[in-house]
Every structure is written in C-alpha cells, then in structure tokens.
Amino acid sequence: MEFGVLGPLEARMNGMSIVPTAGKPRQILSLLAIRAGRVVQVETLMAELWGNAIPRSAATTLQTYILQLRRKLTQAGVQQQNGRSAKDVLATCYGGYRLAPEEFSLDLLKFQQLVRVGGRTLADNDPRTASEQLGRALELWRGPALTDVPVGEVLSTEVIGMQEERDWALEMRLEADLSLGRHAEIIGELRMLVSQQPLHETLSAQLMTALYRAGHPWRALDAFQALRHALIKELGVEPSPRLQRLHQAILANDSGLQVPSSTLHALSA
Secondary structure (H helix, E strand, O other), rough: OHHHHHOOOEEEOOOOOOOOOHHHHHHHHHHHHOOOOOEHHHHHHHHHHHOOOOOHHHHHHHHHHHHHHHHHHHHHHHHHHHHOOHHHHHHEOOEEEEEEEOOOOOOOHHHHHHHHHHHHOOOHHHHHHHHHHHHHHHHOOOOOOOOOOOOOOOHHHHHHHHHHHHHHHHHHHHHHHHEEEHHHHHHHHHHOOOOOOOHHHHHHHHHHHHHHHHOOOOHHHHHHHHHHHHHHHHHOOOHHHHHHHHHHHHOOOOHHHHHHHHHHHHHOO
C-alpha cells in the first residue's frame, strides 16, 4: 500500500484507491497512516471524529467505520498480495487500532528522512547535498497536508506539525542555496514567501541577504523597513537583535555578508 498525506489524502493498493468517500472514515485512515505502527487509542479516534460531543453510539459507529476500511482493503486484494487478511493489516489492539507499518509506504516518512539527511549535511558544511536532499523532500508535497480531509482536534495538531516541518525544511534549503551562491535565483521565491508571511524574520533575513549579494543593497534595506513596519503595526515590537545586526551590516557594506571565498572555492573544485 502507498499512502500520501502531504496534500490530498492518497491510499492505493494494487493500483486501486482505498480512500473512503465519507469524511469520518477518511479521518480515521489519515490518523492511522500518520501514526503507522502505533496503536491509536479508541478515545483518540473518538476525540478526532466528534470532539467534545461524543454520541452514545460512538463505539458502534467507530467499529462500523473500521469494518468499512477493512472492506476496502479486501476489495483491493490485500489477502492475495501478502496472504494476510484485512484484520491483520488494520489490526484491533488493546484499546485501539493499528496499521501494520510493514504493509505500506508513507510520503511523510520519506519526507522526514530526506529532511534529516539535508539538515545533517547542511550542518556538516555540505550545502550542495543539503539543497538536493531538502529539494527532494519538498517536492513530495502536493499541496496543504490532508487538504481534502475534514480534520478534527487530533488531526489538526498533526497537520500543524507537518506544516512546521515543511517550513523548517524550506528555510534550510534556502540557507543552503544562499551558501551555494544562488542568491539571484531565489530572490523571486523569497519575495513571494515574505509577502505571504510578512512577520517571518528568518525569511526576511534571507531575502535581505540575497538582495545584498545580488548587488541591490537599497532593496535589502527596503525589505528590513517593510519587516519593521509590519512588526510594529501587528505586534508593537522592533525586529530582533539578529535582524538589526544584519541591517547595520548592510548599511556598513560589511564584506562578511558575501559568500565566503573558501566556500566558493570548494564549490568550484
């Protein structure tokens, strides 16, 4: 089975989609897939489906949804493929249910593995490998996580966590690209990101650095002023000391803002 949660929900087996049509079974399948190999407690599933308004028939209704998912697995030929029944793949465990992790791949796990490699290589001063690995990770995203699933209180937390992981991966990839001297190439991307998140200091700092290195110091200063205006207007605070130091370095035409010559030499070797 192949599961995808980095965008609209995908679940396929033997080329056949096993994604339910109804919303609540989709929620269950999404949560089981994200927590692959771990038991998802009945109470957790009920909280996801009904929040604080759990009906008296919740236990019976939940069992019905599980049966529907198992029926989907059977129709897709789960038993013919590996000799295991749908009840083995979507197992009833003490207090909950569990999807057997050895039975499927999940795009979220692939993404997290690539991000770990990218982060490690960036820390090891290998920006080329970091950019490649992080770029591959980001390409796995097909849109907002679980965009076609009606998320409840449990899945909403999972979705926020996935989005934060994506944001972190993107920041690291941009940092790697800056280290590779690709400042001119990423200015457009950074401008779009900053317009979407005008209070995001890291993205603004990366935009300022890219503009300065591309020979546009006045535009870098404009980017700082735009950030400062947004922070004061929305939060009543000044930019952080880190951003103010970057601002002063641009005003002083600090040579330390350029890509280190040792890095450029290593990249051209």
